[in-house]
Amino acid sequence: MNYFYLIRHAQKQNLKGDPDLSELGIKQVHFTTDYLRKFPIKSIYSSSLLRAKQTAEYIAKSFNLKVIIEKNLNERINWGDDPELSFEEFLKLWERTSLDRKFKPKVGDSSYKAGERLRDVIENISKENDNSHIVLVTHGGIIVDFLRNIFSEGLLRKFKSDFFEEREKLIKECSITIVKKNRSNFFLEELASIDHLPFLIE
Known part of the structure; x- marks a missing residue:
């Protein structure tokens, strides 16, 4: 059985495109990292977008790990x-892609396709690991799609x-969804938990 921690990136600056994390976002990552220390994290993957990479890099430093960039963790569509x-x-x-899950926008993926990614x-990852704890830093939409x-x-x-x-x-930003995976099945253990983020959600 493998354990996957699906983490939405920390709060970003309210800018178009691919912005940095905000000051609040950096605080969120610190609390998230403290929570994750109780698990034997083996590897950390991130989407290629800056807000996810920065979140993953903060976490990775605590575990002395390198972040593995995985574009298939990118959001279904990104503003900009x-x-x-x-x-x-x-x-x-965005709302259209959420309601019509097979609709593919001009740029990006359908909700269904993103979930399959x-x-x-x-x-x-499960094919190459057994009884491992793995962090995936990604985005709110694709987590829901999955x-x-x-x-x-x-x-x-x-x-x-x-x-x-x-x-x-x-x-929410830096919420944690825990999914377990064995050879044939997925199991949902936690959904969008923010118990580790006191007073840091706006």
């Missing part, structure tokens, strides 16, 4: 990737009764 879209247009496009990452692909509505609502109404809003 399509320069023609205003922020309001981006939000409308994350699934493939976990399955490929969960919707893998787990039933009933199970997700047991963890969060409003999961399908709130979706990505439930995946």
Whole structure:
């Protein structure tokens, strides 16, 4: 059995494109790192976006590990990737991809495809590991996409009764979702926990 800690990146600066972490985001990472120290983390993977890489690098220093960049952990769509879209247009496009999970925007992936990318990452890592604890620093949307692909509505609502109404809003910055994986099955152990982040969520 392998243990995967799906961590949404820490809070970023409110800028278009690929911004750095905010001051609050850096504090969030420190608390998240302190929490993770109780686990024997073997490896740390990150999406290629700066906010995720910076989050992963802070965590990796504590474990004396190098961050492995995995583009398949990137978000389904990212504000700024399509320069023609205003922020309001981006939000409308995001909502459309959330509601119509097979819809593929001009730039980026469908919700379903993004979820399958994350699934493939976990399955490929699992083939090379056994009884390992692995951190994946990624994004709120793709975490939700993966969960919707893998787990039933009933199970997700047991963890969060409003999961399908709130979706990505439930995946706060530096929240931790724990998924276990054996040879054939996925098991959800924790969903978007922020118990380790006192007073650091805005």
